Amino acid sequence: MDLSEIGEFGLINRIRKWTSTSDPALLKGIGDDVAVVETGAKVWLMTTDLLIEDVHFKRTWIDPYHLGRKSLYVNLSDIAAMGGIPKYFLISLGVPENLPLSFLSSFYRGLKDGAKRFGADLIGGDTSVSEKIIINICLLGEGKRGNILFRSGARVGDDLFVSGTLGDAALGLKILQENRSRAKPIGLTRKHLTPSPRLRLGQSLAKNHWATAMIDLSDGLLIDTNHLLEESRVGARIWEDRIPLSRLYRKWISSFSKSPYEFALSGGEDYELLFAAPPEMRGRISRLAVSLKIPITQIGRTVRKREGLRLIKADGKEYSPSRLGFEHFKRR
Ligand code: ADP
Numbered sequence: 393m394d395l396s397e398i399g400e401f402g403l404i405n406r407i408r409k410w411t412s413t414s415d416p417a418l419l420k421g422i423g424d425d426v427a428v429v430e431t432g433a434k435v436w437l438m439t440t441d442l443l444i445e446d447v448h449f450k451r452t453w454i455d456p457y458h459l460g461r462k463s464l465y466v467n468l469s470d471i472a473a474m475g476g477i478p479k480y481f482l483i484s485l486g487v488p489e490n491l492p493l494s495f496l497s498s499f500y501r502g503l504k505d506g507a508k509r510f511g512a513d514l515i516g517g518d519t520s521v522s523e524k525i526i527i528n529i530c531l532l533g534e535g536k537r538g539n540i541l542f543r544s545g546a547r548v549g550d551d552l553f554v555s556g557t558l559g560d561a562a563l564g565l566k567i568l569q570e571n572r573s574r575a576k577p578i579g580l581t582r583k584h585l586t587p588s589p590r591l592r593l594g595q596s597l598a599k600n601h602w603a604t605a606m607i608d609l610s611d612g613l614l615i616d617t618n619h620l621l622e623e624s625r626v627g628a629r630i631w632e633d634r635i636p637l638s639r640l641y642r643k644w645i646s647s648f649s650k651s652p653y654e655f656a657l658s659g660g661e662d663y664e665l666l667f668a669a670p671p672e673m674r675g676r677i678s679r680l681a682v683s684l685k686i687p688i689t690q691i692g693r694t695v696r697k698r699e700g701l702r703l704i705k706a707d708g709k710e711y712s713p714s715r716l717g718f719e720h721f722k723r724r
């Protein structure tokens with residue numbers, strides 16, 4: 393058997409079985425957005441992400457400043473998904489020997505600006521020569537033990553909400569890749585270059601105990617919803633026409649796809665939050681959206697596990713998605 397048969401998530405499930413540990417301080421190992429380790433009344437949150445040139449980015453699509461900022465932001469988003477506070481990070485770099493120093497000085501300028509904005513401190517890393525650029529950040533955050541939101545807490549009958557609008561980053565990337573339009577829709581390309589981690593939203597939901605489960609949308613709505621459903625052992629119904637789409641997305645989608653929801657359902661890198669909450673929290677959640685000035689939309693509801701994940705079209709017809717989204721190794 394090779395990796396193309398089981399895909400990235402099949403591999404992670406196997407790694408989880410090969411490496412299970414019973415340390416009582418470990419509240420969460422593999423299987424959530426971060427690992428959670430208890431230290432007294434506080435918990436440490438640990439997450440790491442890998443960005444590889446020509447797999448995750450191309451130098452022609454993203455400049456070094458934005459690449460530096462985004463490398464940190466994708467990790468901040470995982471801390472946001474737990475309702476945590478970012479603290480310290482380490483960065484390891486593989487870089488080609490002919491890389492101009494100015495590339496790295498811009499990269500670190502972006503990294504530093506992002507770190508300052510969200511209160512994280514760079515405390516170390518490692519450096520090596522490599523044919524392609526490889527970026528790995530390991531970020532540490534903290535939280536209070538009772539105030540952390542896992543992927544696993546959703547209950548049958550919860551509402552499912554998402555922040556922001558979906559599909560913009562994937563459509564923005566497509567436009568950068570094709571480079572066909574001179575008048576690029578900046579709102580879309582910016583969402584790809586600088587996804588904003590929803591830290592304040594995540595922290596408010598976790599601290600107030602208004603949500604039951606949360607995940608950030610890095611791989612796409614369907615694939616990440618499915619992770620939350622699997623960890624919570626529930627199913628869900630999602631109403632397609634409630635999925636929040638931006639004005640620019642609506643304007644540009646028809647140039648790239650016949651299906652108006654394709655990028656919103658399966659496109660990655662929006663770094664918005666998806667969360668489950670009991671129906672009695674609706675009022676509080678809509679007031680939170682107003683006070684944080686972040687759109688929050690109810691897109692579905694959780695159901696019993698055996699009903700699986702199903703989408704409902706505007707005409708009321710239901711279907712099970714045949715493909716959830718992008719997964720490393722998996723054959724298309
Ligand atoms: P995210 O999209 O939130 O970054 P991933 O899908 O990358 O999460 O990872 C899911 C879970 O699997 C996390 O708990 C992560 O720490 C773990 N994980 C991913 N790759 C590996 C690996 N190679 N070895 C051990 N754990 C891994």
Ligand code: MG
Binds near residue numbers: 425469608609
């Ligand atoms: Mg995540």
